[in-house]
Amino acid sequence: MRKFFISIFMASSVLCWADDVRVSSPDGNLVVTVSDAGGRLVYSATLGNKQMLAPSALGLQTSLGDLTKELTIYESQASTINSSYQMRGTKASSNTYNANTLLLKVRNKDGVKFRMQFQVSNNDIAFRYLMTRQTIKRREYKRVRILSELSSFNFADGTTTFISPQIGPETGWEQTKPSYEEEYSNDAPMNKASQYGHGYIFPALFHLPNGWALVSETGVSGGYCGSHLSDYQVGSGFTVTYPDKGENNGFGTEFAAIPLPGETPWRTITLGETLKPIVETTISYDVVEPRYNASTNYKPGRYTWSWLLWQDNSVNYDDQVKFIDLASTMGFEYCLVDNWWDTQIGRDRIEELSRYAQSKGVNLLLWYNSNGFWNDAPQTPRNCMNTAIAREREMKWLQSIGVKGIKVDFFGGDKQQTMQLYEDILTDANRYGLQVVFHGCTMPRGWERMYPNFVASEAVLASENLFFGEGATIREGFDLTLHPFCRNATASMDWGGIIMNKYMSRDNKSRHTRKTTDIFELASGITMQTSVQCVAMQPNNLNELPQFEMDYLRQLPTTWSETRFIDGYPGKYVVLARKATNGHWYIAGLNAQKEPINLSINLSDFESNLSKVLIDNKKGQPVQTALKTDKTGKVKVTIQPNGGLVIY
Known part of the structure; x- marks a missing residue:
């Protein structure tokens, strides 16, 4: 030959x-x-x-x-x-x-x-x-x-x-x-x-x-x-x-x-x-290039979200005020108002709600149905994102009332016509300074670089399923130790929540329980990557969480200059290091297995800002300790079943 x-x-x-x-x-x-x-x-x-x-x-x-x-x-x-x-x-x-x-x-x-x-x-x-x-x-x-x-x-x-x-x-x-x-x-x-x-x-x-x-x-x-x-x-x-x-x-x-x-x-x-x-x-x-320039300096951050555990009934003015206040207390940048806001709150009161949020140092993100005709999802607002005329009217209004982003849900597949709709929504939103998250959608394919106002897509069996059934809570450990190796390795992922309630309910006393530890959830905010991260705290968490957990969430970064793999196996456990754009390193680990795992982590390659360790004790209870390494720069840790680790 x-x-x-x-x-x-x-x-x-x-x-x-x-x-x-x-x-x-x-x-x-x-x-x-x-x-x-x-x-x-x-x-x-x-x-x-x-x-x-x-x-x-x-x-x-x-x-x-x-x-x-x-x-x-x-x-x-x-x-x-x-x-x-x-x-x-x-x-x-x-x-x-x-x-x-x-x-x-x-x-x-x-x-x-x-x-x-x-x-x-x-x-x-x-x-x-x-x-x-x-x-x-x-x-x-x-x-x-x-x-x-x-x-x-x-x-x-x-x-x-x-x-x-x-x-x-x-x-x-x-x-x-x-x-x-x-x-x-x-x-x-x-x-x-x-x-x-x-x-x-x-x-x-x-x-x-x-x-x-x-x-x-x-x-x-x-x-x-x-x-x-x-x-x-x-x-x-x-x-x-x-x-x-x-x-x-x-x-x-x-x-x-x-x-x-x-x-x-x-x-x-x-x-x-x-x-x-x-x-x-x-x-x-x-291998891709930006398709247009950002119209503004889009701001990363964290958002609160009532719908995950309080569901549709929470999309009312008074409950949204509670989640705006929660975001303000925690220093979070955004609050997401989910479906039915146009009928259950009304457009006039949404303007009022946006003004209130801004007075508290918080900006609103609003949910939209992508439809159109491609499915039967009834949630409103509908017919606001499916045509250029509708988008122009809606996005101009959103900009005028200070809304900073939209979450658009329920798409129709992967045809070229649907991909054009994604691109049209992103392009039009950029003209009005709006960031975009997609749900009920396809996987993003280089879009973070191609479209500078694109944040993330769901495109995963996400956190809402933890509310809908106990099976998803049992599977959460597997899912979140898998995605750093596949789904989240290729694109930003809106999992939809660092969940701090023990029970999947508004009162935090009923329905089925979360199976992961608090530290697992805190660490997932690092192992999951998106520039606008959902911290699905509830107002009751302000009086329930240890102070060190609150302090950690208040400073949680969402943008990274570097990611390094330390250890892990898909669906079993993962340990990552991420360097925030402010220069600080964070080490995070998750364990989805039924047995504890003992690890020796070499920290000598990371800058000396690392000082705190968040980890679970043998009972699965969260503790904070001072970081202590040996002479070679290594730290020995034990990550409990369905538990986590944060070093920062």
Whole structure:
């Protein structure tokens, strides 16, 4: 077999008809090989000379022709990327991206051309397809429909999964799904059929026989559809799959349509022999660019939220005053007023409530239904976010009364038309200085960098389920020790609450109990990442919590300049270090197991501001102690079952 190695240290353009083309990471440890042998385009990857990704398919089905077979690589070009950028709202606000790139020009037997672009950084692979204008049989084509994608991820036998099933359209409560709110597997075999027969959502975490892989996509804008993964197929693995035709109430296309020249979103793979590269990856943001400038200096912070435990009846003027006062007492920046505020409080009194909040040093966030027609969710306000005219009127009013953000709920799937709605809401909101949180929605795909007023999305089986049923409280430990390795590793996540009530009720005496300790909940405010974090305290907590817990919550940061993985295993336990943008380090740990875990944590790499330890005693009761390390800078700790750890 003829082979050709492309220099990755300087830009080059080479005409070739090579079976294999390779590009490696800057440190040379990660190598991607692309082949056109037999007319099929496939790629594979090794890390440290160990195969991590078996030969996996590439290709597209398009309105211009079949770009999956009888293909030839006829030209290749290599270069390097060295860039740096800043963001406010992710796990690493200041990033440097160094990668080697490979651009392949490919054509099929009919002369239809496309390009494959690979960018390989240390531990990360990103690739996408580029389509150019071209003349085929004397006709110039200026647009194309991408009907399906053959891109696949083929892992070795013995690989296990931490993945969540995609659910079918117009399912769930009031036909509001799919909304990325299904349970994740726990070291399940790859060949286990998906629960609903629709494959799996991004991100997807795989435990390989010799390491780990995190698969996702990024850079999805209003110009393309969102994707997910198929069920596993022996020999080919998991394949990129486009939305179900029934999503968005059947309106819109299940494929993508783009002008030429144009490109697909990036498919990303993070590979590691350990979990450290998985947790610390920034590839979701490295390969995208801002789509507009921020209209104002958006403020991170914490918010109170009555609805989580007090539910719909709490959306009245007097109860919202209680949560505004709570936010003010704690020094939190925001209070979220949830659904039905337009009917249960009224617009005139919302203006009054906003003025009251501002007098207390707090700003309101308001909830909206995204509808439209794509599901039957009855909550109001409705028909305020689904058209440009409605958004213009509503957002101008929100700005005039001092509201600083919106939470928009209940979307219709991943079609290109729905992605355009997300982008339109974000773009319009930016004109009026509004931050945006999405719920009942898809996973964000690089949006923190692409849209500077985007905060986070739910896109997870979130905290509200702790109220709805005891099963979710039992599962909370698993969920919150899993997401730092997958869902929250790729994008900000609005879990919706550091919950301090012992009981899932307004009176804190009835219904089922929270199964995690106070310190677990406090630590989750660090292990969960979003720039506007929900602290789901209740007014009664002001008289119930120890003073040191209150002091901690009052100073809890929400924006980070750096994240480091210390220890853990998905669904069992996690220990992270985050450096706040104010320069202070925080170490947080969660234990979801039935037994205590004993850890020795090396703190010598962190600045000396660390002085306090929050931890549970053997009875699960919260205690604060002074930090004491040994001569080597290590501290020994025991994290109790469903317990936590904070060092700050």
